[in-house]
Amino acid sequence: MKRSSLLYLVIIVFTILPIYGLLQLGSSLPSPEGAAAQPVAAVHAASAGPISAMLGGLSHNLSQPLGSLFLQLLVIIAASRLVGRIFAAFGQPSVVGEMAAGILLGPSLFGLLAPGAFAFVFPKPSLGVLQLLAQIGVCLFMFAVGVELNVQHVRNRAQTAVVVSHASIVFPYLLGVGLAYLLFSQYAAPGTTFTAFALFMGISMSITAFPVLARILQERGLSGTFLGSTAITCAAVDDVTAWSILAFVVAIARATNLGGAAMNLVLVLLFVAVMTGIVKRLLPRLLGAARLAEETPSRSTLAMIICVVVAGALCTEVIGIHALFGAFLAGAIMPEIGGFRHKLAVRVESFSTVLLLPLFFAFTGLRTQIGLLNDVQSWLICLAIIAVATFGKLGGSALAARLTGMNWSESLQLGALMNTRGLMELIALNIGYDLGIFSPRIFAMLVIMALVTTALTGPLLTFFRERISTTNPLPIASRP
Secondary structure, three states, X not given: OHHHHHHHHHHHHHHHHHHHHHHHHHOOOOOOOOOOOOOHHHHHHHHOOHHHHHHHHHHHHHOOHHHHHHHHHHHHHHHHHHHHHHHHHOOOOHHHHHHHHXXXXXXXXXXXXXXXXXXXXXXXXXXXXXXXXXXXXHHHHHHHHHHHOOHHHHHHOHHHHHHHHHHHHHHHHHHHHXXXXXXXXXXXXXXXXXXXXXXXXXXXXXXXXXXXXXXXXXXXOOOOOHHHHHHHHHHHHHHHHHHHHHHHHHHHHHOOOHHHXXXXXXXXXXXXXXXXXXXXXXXXXXXXXXHHHOOOOOHHHHHHHHHHHHHXXXXXXXXXXXXXXXXXXXXXXXXXXXXXXXXXXXXXXXXXHHHHHHHHHHHHHHHOOHXXXXXXXXXXHHHXXXXXXXXXXXXXXXXXXXXXXXXXXXXXXXXXXXXXXXXHHHHHHHHHHHOOOEOHHHHHHHHHHHHHHHHHHHHHHHHHHHHOOOOOXXXXXXXX
């Protein structure tokens, strides 16, 4: 022990002393010609005391792009988890709290109460990086949604699912287009067309959040019931249909003329055909049965899957319908052998929901300016949007379910579940905002609508289960 300590001391002394000597000798050398100016932080440090210099250096380092991003990650993730737990304590899905946290971190609250701190944590130059990370998070999440899409459920209840889900799309879509006719002149973004505004308003009324709905059913122990299975199936069909419609709407909105829109739609159909007809069949062969059966997917397997996801996202982004559609379709074509889809979903969803999705909620919150609703008329219109969205989605779903044989209690509960919008709605709204279709005022109203309708799901589900009579149901052909 003593010998090792002595050896260590000798090594340190005989290396530090030469370094010190060389530094002293080097300080007398002439400076290079055209030497760069001294950094600002160094100038301040030379003219200030040690404590001031330290604080100035810390502030300077924290304001750099990497330091700023880490600060934003810390604030966003901490706020999302905290608000999510608070909402969960009141019986709401944690994702509703995470959505609310994003709005609270934006100019509607944080920027209003502490504008200086808000500008320091979220400086405008840093928002580009935050947006890119948020988009990556959404693409990974949509891949996980596609992976969790159970086509077998749809096949088992195809008739009921198609009728209910499509009724829950077309009826609120009609109301959304009608609402767009009344709001276009005052609330659409400058330069947009009525067609694009109306199509996006219809979509914003029609979307169901499949992942949030699944969480609600799981938390309430309804996953294995007739109502839960029907709701999951209807939501799956709704998701596929609504996102397909949205893809076409985006293609039309981005095209400069009808010919360009037609070509975009042709490219979309070609991409879907290649993914479902070729890539889906090739993947099991390329991966191999042994890899698919592995308890933990290997690095090479994950690398191949990531390449498929990125390639799909790139294709749809280049076509002009947004990268998330390619990511969603890539998830939907993943092989089922050996529970491979579930293994992927667990890994991808855990990473995206904990780290990247809160960034998307925060970025949406930074865009949401509730302060723009500064008069009674604006709030009345916002309430009207919430009422129309709820009536269209819940009413359309419940009526279709009742006509297919479900009793009123189950029909209304199914309608309440289909009225869940959550993250999916925010994704659609951000696409419309990025395309210059929604103005900041209507965007804020629609974000509030998404939050309120999602938060209403639990209370409405309880109300319809406990208060609505279940007597005199229509005859039901068969139940599992």
